[in-house]
Amino acid sequence: MKQSEAIPESGVPKRGILQRLKEGIVLGAEGYLFELERRGYLKAGPYVPEVVLDYPEAVKELHREFLHAGSEVMVAFTYYAHRDKMRVIGREANLEELNRQALRLAIEVANEAANNAAPEDAALVAGNLSNTWKYDPDDHEASEKIVAPMFEEQAAWAKEEGVDFIIAETFSHVGEALIALKAIKQTGLPSMVTFIPIYERSLDGHTWEDACKMLEDSGADIVGLNCGRGPNTMNGFLRSLRKKAGSYLAAQPVAYRTTEKQPFFQALKEPGCKCAFPLALDPFTHTRDEMAKFAIEAREIGVNYIGICCGAAPHHVRAMAEALGRIVPASKYSSDMSMHPVIGTGKSLCKED
Numbered sequence: 001m002k003q004s005e006a007i008p009e010s011g012v013p014k015r016g017i018l019q020r021l022k023e024g025i026v027l028g029a030e031g032y033l034f035e036l037e038r039r040g041y042l043k044a045g046p047y048v049p050e051v052v053l054d055y056p057e058a059v060k061e062l063h064r065e066f067l068h069a070g071s072e073v074m075v076a077f078t079y080y081a082h083r084d085k086m087r088v089i090g091r092e093a094n095l096e097e098l099n100r101q102a103l104r105l106a107i108e109v110a111n112e113a114a115n116n117a118a119p120e121d122a123a124l125v126a127g128n129l130s131n132t133w134k135y136d137p138d139d140h141e142a143s144e145k146i147v148a149p150m151f152e153e154q155a156a157w158a159k160e161e162g163v164d165f166i167i168a169e170t171f172s173h174v175g176e177a178l179i180a181l182k183a184i185k186q187t188g189l190p191s192m193v194t195f196i197p198i199y200e201r202s203l204d205g206h207t208w209e210d211a212c213k214m215l216e217d218s219g220a221d222i223v224g225l226n227c228g229r230g231p232n233t234m235n236g237f238l239r240s241l242r243k244k245a246g247s248y249l250a251a252q253p254v255a256y257r258t259t260e261k262q263p264f265f266q267a268l269k270e271p272g273c274k275c276a277f278p279l280a281l282d283p284f285t286h287t288r289d290e291m292a293k294f295a296i297e298a299r300e301i302g303v304n305y306i307g308i309c310c311g312a313a314p315h316h317v318r319a320m321a322e323a324l325g326r327i328v329p330a331s332k333y334s335s336d337m338s339m340h341p342v343i344g345t346g347k348s349l350c351k352e353d
C-alpha cells in the first residue's frame with residue numbers, strides 16, 4: 001500500500017486536490033529552500049536540498065511548522081533535486097535516495113497530522129519538480145531529450161511513493177514547462193504547473209496569459225505563478241490570468257516587498273547598496289499582516305490555490321490562513337495584545353512622528 005493512502009484507516013478517502021479546489025480555496029506553503037538555508041542546513045549558491053539526507057529531522061520540522069500554521073499541502077522537498085543539480089554538487093549517486101527520502105518525510109508528517117484531522121481532511125502531499133537550467137529555447141527537441149528524463153524519473157518516484165499530486169514550478173520557458181507537464185501526466189496524477197514571472201513575458205516570448213493557456217490546453221489541472229515577484233507586483237498578472245484562465249489558478253508570491261521599479265526580488269536593493277538577492281533580503285520581508293492582505297486579495301481575484309514562496313515563514317502562513325477565515329492549530333497562540341502590559345492599556349510604544 002502506498003504510504004499516503006495509509007492515512008484513512010477509517011475507510012473514508014482523503015479528499016484530493018481537485019475535489020478541494022472545487023469546494024473552495026486550498027492554502028499551500030513553500031519556500032523550503034530559503035528557510036532551510038537561513039536555518040543553516042543548506043548551502044546558498046548551489047541551492048541543492050542536501051538537508052533531506054543530512055538533516056532529515058530539520059525538513060520534517062519545517063513541514064510540521066507549515067502544517068501547524070495551516071498549510072493543507074506538504075510539498076516534498078525535491079526542488080532542485082534533479083539529476084543535473086545533484087551532479088553539480090557531486091552527489092548524483094544519491095539522487096534517487098534523496099528524492100525518495102524527501103517524499104517519505106512529507107508523507108510521514110502528513111500522516112502525523114492525520115491523527116488530529118478528519119481523515120478526509122488530512123494534509124495532501126505533493127511531489128515537486130523545478131526548472132532545470134538545461135532547457136534551450138532555440139533547440140526544443142534536443143532540450144527535451146535532456147530534461148524530459150530528469151522530470152520523468154522524479155515524477156515516477158513521486159508516484160511510487162504515493163503523493164496526491166505533483167507541482168512543477170519556477171519555469172521561465174513555456175517549452176520546459178510543457179515537458180514537465182508531460183512527465184506528470186504520464187503518472188496519471190493531477191498536475192499543478194507554475195511560471196516564475198520575472199519579466200513581462202516568458203523567456204520564449206509568450207505573455208503569461210498565453211503561457212498558462214498553453215499549459216491548460218495540454219491538460220494541466222492547475223496553472224499560475226510562483227516565486228520571483230511579491231504580491232505588490234504579481235497581483236496585476238493574476239488579474240489578467242484570471243480573466244483568461246479557465247482552469248484552477250495558483251499564486252505563490254515571494255514574501256518580499258517588490259516594487260514597480262524593482263518588480264522581482266532578484267532586483268531588490270537599498271539605495272547605495274549592492275543587490276539584496278539572495279542573502280540580504282531580510283529588510284524587504286513582508287509582515288504577516290501584509291501576507292494576510294495578499295491572501296484576501298488573491299481570493300477576491302479568484303485565485304484557487306493560494307500560497308507563498310521564498311521568504312515564507314510559519315507566521316505568514318498562519319496569518320494567511322486566519323485571513324481566509326480558518327482556525328488552525330497555531331491559532332491557539334495567535335496574538336492578543338490586550339494582554340500586553342503596555343500596549344494592552346491603550347498606550348503606544350512608538351514615539352510620535
Ligand SMILES: [Zn+2]
Pocket residue numbers: 031226227228254309310
Ligand atoms: Zn521562491
